[in-house]
Amino acid sequence: MRVTKDLVAASATPMVLGILAEGESYGYAILRRINELSGGELDWTEGLLYPLLHRLERLGHVESSWQSVAGERRRKYYRITRSGLAELAEQRRQWDTVVGALKQVWRGSGEIRPFTAIPLEGPA
Amino acid sequence: MTAMDGQSGLEAQFAQWRQHVERRSELQRSDADELEDHLRGSVDELMAIGLRPDEAFLVAVKRMGSLNDLSREFAREHSERLWKQLVLTGGTDGPVVTARGRRDLLAVVVCAAGAAASVKVPELFGMSFERDGAFYATNLSLFTLPWLAAFLAWRRHASRALIGALVALFAVGAVAANAYSLAEDSQSVVLTGIHLPIALWLVVGLAYVADDLRSSRRRMDFIRFTGECFIYYVLIALGGGVLTAFVFGTFEAIGISPEGFVSRWLLPCGAAAAVVVAGWLVEAKQSVVENIAPVLTRLFTPLFTAVLLAFLAALGGSGTGINVEREALILFNLLLVVVLGLLLYSISARDPLAPPGLFDKLQFALVVSALVIDVLVLLEITGRITEYGTTPNKAAALGENVILLVNLAWSAWLVLGFVRRRTPFSAIERWQTGYLPVYAVWAWVVVLLFPPLFGFR
Numbered sequence: 398m399r400v401t402k403d404l405v406a407a408s409a410t411p412m413v414l415g416i417l418a419e420g421e422s423y424g425y426a427i428l429r430r431i432n433e434l435s436g437g438e439l440d441w442t443e444g445l446l447y448p449l450l451h452r453l454e455r456l457g458h459v460e461s462s463w464q465s466v467a468g469e470r471r472r473k474y475y476r477i478t479r480s481g482l483a484e485l486a487e488q489r490r491q492w493d494t495v496v497g498a499l500k501q502v503w504r505g506s507g508e509i510r511p512f513t514a515i516p517l518e519g520p521a
Numbered sequence: 522m523t524a525m526d527g528q529s530g531l532e533a534q535f536a537q538w539r540q541h542v543e544r545r546s547e548l549q550r551s552d553a554d555e556l557e558d559h560l561r562g563s564v565d566e567l568m569a570i571g572l573r574p575d576e577a578f579l580v581a582v583k584r585m586g587s588l589n590d591l592s593r594e595f596a597r598e599h600s601e602r603l604w605k606q607l608v609l610t611g612g613t614d615g616p617v618v619t620a621r622g623r624r625d626l627l628a629v630v631v632c633a634a635g636a637a638a639s640v641k642v643p644e645l646f647g648m649s650f651e652r653d654g655a656f657y658a659t660n661l662s663l664f665t666l667p668w669l670a671a672f673l674a675w676r677r678h679a680s681r682a683l684i685g686a687l688v689a690l691f692a693v694g695a696v697a698a699n700a701y702s703l704a705e706d707s708q709s710v711v712l713t714g715i716h717l718p719i720a721l722w723l724v725v726g727l728a729y730v731a732d733d734l735r736s737s738r739r740r741m742d743f744i745r746f747t748g749e750c751f752i753y754y755v756l757i758a759l760g761g762g763v764l765t766a767f768v769f770g771t772f773e774a775i776g777i778s779p780e781g782f783v784s785r786w787l788l789p790c791g792a793a794a795a796v797v798v799a800g801w802l803v804e805a806k807q808s809v810v811e812n813i814a815p816v817l818t819r820l821f822t823p824l825f826t827a828v829l830l831a832f833l834a835a836l837g838g839s840g841t842g843i844n845v846e847r848e849a850l851i852l853f854n855l856l857l858v859v860v861l862g863l864l865l866y867s868i869s870a871r872d873p874l875a876p877p878g879l880f881d882k883l884q885f886a887l888v889v890s891a892l893v894i895d896v897l898v899l900l901e902i903t904g905r906i907t908e909y910g911t912t913p914n915k916a917a918a919l920g921e922n923v924i925l926l927v928n929l930a931w932s933a934w935l936v937l938g939f940v941r942r943r944t945p946f947s948a949i950e951r952w953q954t955g956y957l958p959v960y961a962v963w964a965w966v967v968v969l970l971f972p973p974l975f976g977f978r
Contacts, residue, residue: 424555425562443559443585444594447552452598463554473555 815870
């Protein structure tokens with residue numbers, strides 16, 4: 398099962414902001430983290446990630462800086478800002494609404510699979 | 522393969538990949554850095570699970586997806602990058618560029634101010650635009666072009682010898698314009714007024730190619746520079762016209778007439794300074810926008826060809842000869858200049874390695890039809906001159922006609938050879954750039970020798 402492109406795109410912003418809320422990070426690590434979280438089901442490309450990071454930076458939700466951590470290459474690190482945290486909270490609220498509504502619909506429409514059977518975490 | 526080999530091979534592959542990335546206008550240097558870091562991360566991980574360096578590189582690049590897709594995504598976020606902006610004081614790419622841009626800006630301000638001031642200097646000696654028309658007609662180019670040449674020579678770090686030559690040539694120009702006392706209504710004043718700017722513009726060319734005087738490529742660059750400079754000048758003049766209109770409109774609305782200010786300060790100083798500014802803009806923007814002169818050439822070559830062919834057909838059909846008055850001679854000279862310009866600017870923009878195409882054939886038709894017309898005119902003229910004797914105007918026009926004719930005839934021959942795949946394209950380019958000194962020599966001959974030759978008529 399692969400998640401459709403539209404859904405990946407729609408969830409892209411909260412995903413990246415959420416990961417950056419865990420701590421500052423750089424492109425490659427963010428992509429790996431997404432892979433890890435979704436068990437490889439979310440098909441993210443560099444063409445999606447980097448322009449998105451640049452857009453978030455332009456909007457002021459993240460800020461970036463080139464840093465060289467000892468023993469490693471110089472990298473562009475991204476850090477979430479205060480406005481990014483606010484945006485994340487807003488996105489979360491919206492996603493909670495959508496997910497909540499979907500859960501109710503699926504529970505009401507004859508229970509194809511009981512909700513509890515849906516694994517919350519992907520196969521790691 | 523040793524590990525060492527694998528590592529250096531990998532670095533070479535990274536370097537090659539970077540070149541591809543940096544060629545994309547959508548991707549800036551910092552994006553390339555970021556993507557390279559990503560690619561390296563990917564390669565490291567793949568090598569950690571046992572792939573050889575070259576395998577790891579291939580897989581990592583493949584995973585990143587095609588550069589086309591990648592740059593399309595970047596373009597969607599950074600659409601402004603597709604519109605190249607003219608950065609007047611250096612880019613954000615590095616402090617060196619900025620410092621250089623600033624120094625350039627300072628130099629151009631100094632030179633433009635110098636040009637503007639030079640126009641006003643003669644007034645200190647009691648000259649005025651209204652009364653001393655002849656003086657201004659012959660000296661106008663001497664007020665502005667030295668400043669442009671100075672700016673270019675400064676930018677190119679011209680050698681002392683070259684700077685000396687430039688100063689000497691401008692001095693000769695100044696002598697030619699003022700040593701002969703020419704009557705205001707003499708033909709020689711008009712001739713000097715036309716030919717001195719040409720001669721001095723080619724001196725500016727000398728400053729332009731300061732780094733490599735004999736290089737055909739640099740001379741071609743100067744031809745491009747000339748075309749773009751002209752177009753920028755026209756654009757600046759249009760903007761100046763709008764500014765002038767507003768100066769008139771707004772000040773007259775409050776009862777102050779700005780006419781004196783406009784005609785004595787704004788117009789002459791603006792026009793002089795604009796020459797330097799136009800030259801600087803062309804220098805600064807080289808890669809910012811597509812060169813306009815070749816685009817116009819593409820548009821007008823077919824149209825001019827059609828007009829000339831139609832003219833020839835009509836001439837053949839009507840059976841009457843060309844009525845050669847003095848105006849007609851100048852008109853046909855200008856026609857040759859335009860045809861030569863069309864030829865030059867399409868050469869300047871052409872990929873020298875591309876095979877001959879329809880456009881080259883069209884160009885051949887254009888040059889040949891212009892030649893046929895010109896030969897007809899020339900026959901007519903020589904008849905006239907042998908009959909009535911010559912004047913400076915006729916001699917100058919005739920000389921120019923012959924110069925252009927020789928150029929175009931040999932160009933036609935070369936273009937024909939190129940279309941038939943006998944001569945390489947570079948032969949045409951070399952012919953045109955090698956011909957530049959001929960124009961210079963002729964312009965100087967008209968300026969320096971014609972007045973005494975024709976008794977200052």
